[in-house]
Amino acid sequence: MPKGKQLLGLPKGKYIFGTVKVGERGQIVIPKEARTRIAIEPGDTLLILGDAESGIIVSKPELVRDAAARVFQNLDK
Structure with a gap:
């Protein structure tokens, strides 16, 4: 999926950031673009x-x- 590009049909400010895999301990990694756009910082x-x-x-x-x-x-x- 192109970085920073909204898919057709999504309202402005709405994004699909892709998929993530769940690790053995149930953890996921939030995609960097999502963390940046939503202002998620370490420790939040x-x-x-x-x-x-x-x-x-x-x-x-x-x-x-x-x-x-x-x-x-x-x-x-």
Whole structure:
């Protein structure tokens, strides 16, 4: 997959970074381009969300926290 190139049909800012293999200890390596674009640094804490049918999502915890805060603010209105 060409580096830094969005696939046709994906909205701006949405990317597919490729595939990774799971090691013997369950570890994966996040592709460099993904770490750069999402600003993931060594030592960062990441949130792992899962769905039995869809798989997993890896996210920065503050992004989920901020989205939840916006939902709760809208409920108060």
